[in-house]
Amino acid sequence: MEVDLAGVFRDLVRLETDLWNRVDARVHHEHGLPLAWLEVMQVISTTPGCRVLDVAEALFITVGGASKVVDKVEARGWCRRRPNPSDGRSSLIELTERGNRLLAAAKVTFDQALAADLGCAVPTAELAGLSDTLGRVRRHLITTDPTHSHGGK
Numbered sequence: 790m791e792v793d794l795a796g797v798f799r800d801l802v803r804l805e806t807d808l809w810n811r812v813d814a815r816v817h818h819e820h821g822l823p824l825a826w827l828e829v830m831q832v833i834s835t836t837p838g839c840r841v842l843d844v845a846e847a848l849f850i851t852v853g854g855a856s857k858v859v860d861k862v863e864a865r866g867w868c869r870r871r872p873n874p875s876d877g878r879s880s881l882i883e884l885t886e887r888g889n890r891l892l893a894a895a896k897v898t899f900d901q902a903l904a905a906d907l908g909c910a911v912p913t914a915e916l917a918g919l920s921d922t923l924g925r926v927r928r929h930l931i932t933t934d935p936t937h938s939h940g941g942k
Contacts, residue, residue: 808906808907809824811902811906812824812899812902812903812906813825815898815901815902816895816898816899816902819895819898820891820894820895820898822891822895824899825858826858826861826862826867827892827895827896827899828848829844829848829855829858829859829862830862830867830868830884830888830891830892830895831892831896832844832847832848833859833868833882833883833884833888834884834889834892838873838881839881839882839883840873840879840880840881840882841855841856841859841879841880841882842855842879844858844859844882859882862888863882866885866887866888867884867885867887867888867891867892868882868883868884868885868888869882869883869885870882871883
């Protein structure tokens with residue numbers, strides 16, 4: 790059986806773009822929070838001793854890009870940086886109380902949007918299979934690309 794790999798690529802890219810835009814619009818409308826910032830806040834929230842490098846590695850973005858988003862989240866008062874006691878060259882990032890409250894509320898909206906736009910689209914078993922397949926492809930890309938110095942998620 791032949792597979793149109795270019796077609797699979799196009800479908801994946803367009804699905805990601807459409808799903809991102811739909812979820813972003815809902816989260817942004819309800820909370821004034823861009824989805825990219827929510828992603829960063831989730832990493833900060835779940836990473837003890839979080840540094841900008843940790844955000845960059847978790848989201849597969851550059852350190853400079855991660856730093857700029859953290860700057861924006863910090864400017865809104867949703868996170869703060871504090872000196873890293875074990876490494877004076879970096880800062881530790883943590884959510885503020887306001888940031889934690891916003892993240893909790895936005896996470897509910899995020900989950901609802903995913904349930905409506907993704908969870909209702911196909912049966913659970915098919916989504917589980919898709920998740921497994923995408924995970925295998927991502928692991929393959931990570932292990933065969935020497936520019937990936939981290940494992941990502």
